[in-house]
Amino acid sequence: GENVEQHPSTLSVQEGDSAVIKCTYSDSASNYFPWYKQELGKGPQLIIDIRSNVGEKKDQRIAVTLNKTAKHFSLHITETQPEDSAVYFCAASRANAGKSTFGDGTTLTVKP
Amino acid sequence: EPEVTQTPSHQVTQMGQEVILRCVPISNHLYFYWYRQILGQKVEFLVSFYNNEISEKSEIFDDQFSVERPDGSNFTLKIRSTKLEDSAMYFCASSLEQGNTGELFFGEGSRLTVL
Numbered sequence: 001g002e003n004v005e006q007h008p009s010t011l012s013v014q015e016g017d018s019a020v021i022k023c024t025y026s027d028s029a030s031n032y033f034p035w036y037k038q039e040l041g042k043g044p045q046l047i048i049d050i051r052s053n054v055g056e057k058k059d060q061r062i063a064v065t066l067n068k069t070a071k072h073f074s075l076h077i078t079e080t081q082p083e084d085s086a087v088y089f090c091a092a093s094r095a096n097a098g099k100s101t102f103g104d105g106t107t108l109t110v111k112p
Numbered sequence: 113e114p115e116v117t118q119t120p121s122h123q124v125t126q127m128g129q130e131v132i133l134r135c136v137p138i139s140n141h142l143y144f145y146w147y148r149q150i151l152g153q154k155v156e157f158l159v160s161f162y163n164n165e166i167s168e169k170s171e172i173f174d175d176q177f178s179v180e181r182p183d184g185s186n187f188t189l190k191i192r193s194t195k196l197e198d199s200a201m202y203f204c205a206s207s208l209e210q211g212n213t214g215e216l217f218f219g220e221g222s223r224l225t226v227l
Binding site: 034036041042043044045046049089091099100101102103104105 | 154156216220
């Protein structure tokens with residue numbers, strides 16, 4: 001089955017700096033890669049996703065890159081703000097599959 | 113904005129008791145899921161449900177677990193005889209489509225504590 005590894009497990013940055021979180025996956029058939037933000041006591045919320053037919057996607061301060069050959073994808077947050085502090089999860093899934101395999105999560109702390 | 117709602121938010125039960133966790137998915141969604149998250153760990157897939165039947169389940173989803181959609185709006189997860197290791201946050205999710213076209217919308221979770 002699919003295995004998703006995520007690094008780092010914790011990340012602390014100063015407000016205004018960039019943050020990068022990286023994930024690798026094992027199943028070459030996976031072709032959908034969402035990123036979720038989980039705030040304390042809440043469920044994961046999709047913040048950005050990328051499909052295997054593109055290499056990069058950007059939404060304001062958030063961007064995701066995908067390297068299908070190397071089977072890794074990354075989340076980039078620029079100009080970080082304290083409200084970006086949360087746990088971030090990457091995930092991978094196949095077409096027509098209900099199951100998403102999650103990474104272990106990264107606890108991001110943005111210091112004011 | 114439509115959302116997935118879950119009840120109860122927290123349930124405490126004794127080992128061996130039956131527990132039912134309830135979810136109301138987004139009304140026009142077709143695919144329904146349960147995930148769980150043991151404290152401090154990753155989110156793990158339990159089961160997916162479509163067209164009134166299980167479409168996929170993980171090895172965690174053994175005979176102690178069952179799901180049903182009894183009335184066209186609720187989606188429930190039943191744990192027949194709870195164990196200590198069932199203590200976790202259980203998230204319901206729904207999507208309009210499946211796989212790489214289907215954004216998952218998660219509820220806020222039901223925390224289950226088994227004593």
